[in-house]
Amino acid sequence: MSRVAKSYYSDADPIVQYVTERSIRMTDVQKKLKEETLKHPRSRMMGAPEVVQLNTNIMHAIGAKKVLDVGVFTGVSALAAALAIPSDGKVFALDINDDFVKVGKPFWKEAGVAHKIHLHLAPATESLQKFIDNGESGTFDFAFIDADKLNYDNYHELCLKLMRPGGVIAFDNTLRSGAVIDETDQSENVVAMRKLNDKLRDDKRCNISFLNIGDGLTLLFKK
Numbered sequence: 001m002s003r004v005a006k007s008y009y010s011d012a013d014p015i016v017q018y019v020t021e022r023s024i025r026m027t028d029v030q031k032k033l034k035e036e037t038l039k040h041p042r043s044r045m046m047g048a049p050e051v052v053q054l055n056t057n058i059m060h061a062i063g064a065k066k067v068l069d070v071g072v073f074t075g076v077s078a079l080a081a082a083l084a085i086p087s088d089g090k091v092f093a094l095d096i097n098d099d100f101v102k103v104g105k106p107f108w109k110e111a112g113v114a115h116k117i118h119l120h121l122a123p124a125t126e127s128l129q130k131f132i133d134n135g136e137s138g139t140f141d142f143a144f145i146d147a148d149k150l151n152y153d154n155y156h157e158l159c160l161k162l163m164r165p166g167g168v169i170a171f172d173n174t175l176r177s178g179a180v181i182d183e184t185d186q187s188e189n190v191v192a193m194r195k196l197n198d199k200l201r202d203d204k205r206c207n208i209s210f211l212n213i214g215d216g217l218t219l220l221f222k223k
């Protein structure tokens with residue numbers, strides 16, 4: 001049993017199963033996309049339903065209309081965001097791998113929200129910098145950071161510029177299956193995440209909540 005695990009992992013703590021069985025709400029299309037994604041060879045990249053739903057609830061609570069989805073994979077988090085925002089809202093979905101995204105597109109369409117999802121197929125640092133160059137700083141309400149871990153620090157700085165005051169940035173996988181507290185693990189991604197976690201703790205530009213949910217989720221609330 002793992003103390004840190006997405007609810008769909010077979011080794012997740014039974015208490016995680018208990019709470020998710022009593023809280024996860026998905027539309028039929030979201031359930032279908034989850035099942036489709038579980039068949040994918042890289043299925044463990046899929047956002048944990050409990051994380052994706054918390055993101056959704058935050059987007060609702062803050063009235064989010066303009067959202068960044070950094071790391072799309074099969075589009076589970078992008079779909080949830082598109083469902084959470086109003087009909088004139090926009091999700092900017094950033095990824096480099098069209099094959100992954102292609103899996104999700106029919107489901108976005110079936111859910112009737114494809115028009116809200118604007119896909120940018122390029123390294124996410126480039127797309128985010130482009131938004132800044134276009135004068136969109138301070139205009140985004142919510143960002144979900146879930147792409148390559150070595151760039152999380154760059155995503156932090158770029159997304160902070162793009163968020164409005166009161167906007168929320170959610171960083172996924174900030175516990176790396178618990179490896180962040182195992183100093184014998186010196187792999188690149190884990191070392192980068194430890195460094196980021198320490199930086200976020202000390203970042204006075206935001207308020208913070210660091211949650212043991214899914215693979216670890218850190219929420220930053222821009223001051």
Ligand SMILES: C[S@@+](CC[C@H](N)C(=O)[O-])C[C@H]1O[C@@H](n2cnc3c(N)ncnc32)[C@H](O)[C@@H]1O
Nearest residue numbers: 045046047071073077095096097123124147148
């Ligand atoms: C963990 S998955 C995203 C999961 C998704 N958010 C969800 O809820 O299911 C990470 C994604 O980041 C993408 N990615 C990796 N490096 C990237 C980069 N430099 N720029 C943009 N996307 C990147 C990968 O192609 C992959 O689809």
